[in-house]
Amino acid sequence: MRLLLAEDERSLSRALRAILERSNYTVDTALDGDEAWQYLEYGSYDGIILDIMMPKLDGIAVLRRLRERGDLTPVLLLTAKAEVEDKVLGLDSGANDYLTKPFHAEELLARVRAMTREKAAQPDIRLGLGNLTLDCASFELSAEEGVCRLSNKEFQIMELLLRNRKRLLSAEHLMRQIWGYDSEADSNVVWVNISYLRRKLQRIGANVQIRAVRNAGYTLEVSE
Template structure:
């Protein structure tokens, strides 16, 4: 799950980024409205979190421009303004939810989870393929009564593969969705994590395997 965070207060942005990543979200952080618009237009995000008061372009203008371009990514507005008129304006501009500062981190996470559920209409907490299950609440990969805890990156990669089984996912897409545009990680890190996942699938005697198409990407298929 990928989030664009646009918040000009660096200390708050760093705190939010750390908490979101700890909860297995991938985050791209920007600090002004112009960058938020540029990144948001990529449509490579599951949620956009926008502060209203930002330099270069305020969050409402960013939101308005995104909606005018037909981009329907769910948007959560953050603002120090709490008057009812401001809330109405934000929602009428196209926001999906609104959170006034200061706020509890737990409430932010709950609202993000609610928005992702609405976007997908319904997504089960447990994804099943073949004889394995991936629990999105505990980040565990299991078969029968045996469960293995996955790391943040392992979980996100396997979630992508299981949600798109039989579809090729390129190395570049893994890098964009999980490590982010500004990551300094080498592209070979994808192969390393694919190796980790293969070993865990083998240890569970899973009847699904990660298959590679040289120069194209990876796919998860049932081993029939």
């Protein structure tokens, strides 16, 4: 499942992302409300976690924009405020749930599971291109000659490429989205994981290739 996490405190954002990814969620992170809205304009998510007190655009404003355009993606609000009025405001604005800081990781995961339960009960989501299929529930990539299971990072790269098949995704974009803003990982990890994916695509007989455009990024291309 794909989540958007909007939290302006960098250390908390990193910690929450790590917790969610260990539970096999794919997570995009935003550090302010304006950035969160940009993700929501162009991306599709199974659940959204919004901190209320964010710069540029607060969580309630993001939530209201989302509901005004008819988007019913479940939303969990995070805040340091514990007053009843704030909870009522959030729920009246369209939030599905409300979690007050500080909280335990187990409670966050339980709230996320609860708000995405209906989505999880639906048939497995599969993304496809050419003869290639990515099963987002099992992390399996399949084509004419076989099936292979992807690592967490490989899966996130392939999912991003499939969901953005008409765009070039730069190494910097992949690094930021998958490893995070403050990751200490070397940027070469993107190239390494792309290399692993290319071998797996070849092994299963996919007619889809990962094409690199010099100084621009990566995209998927179907072979004739």
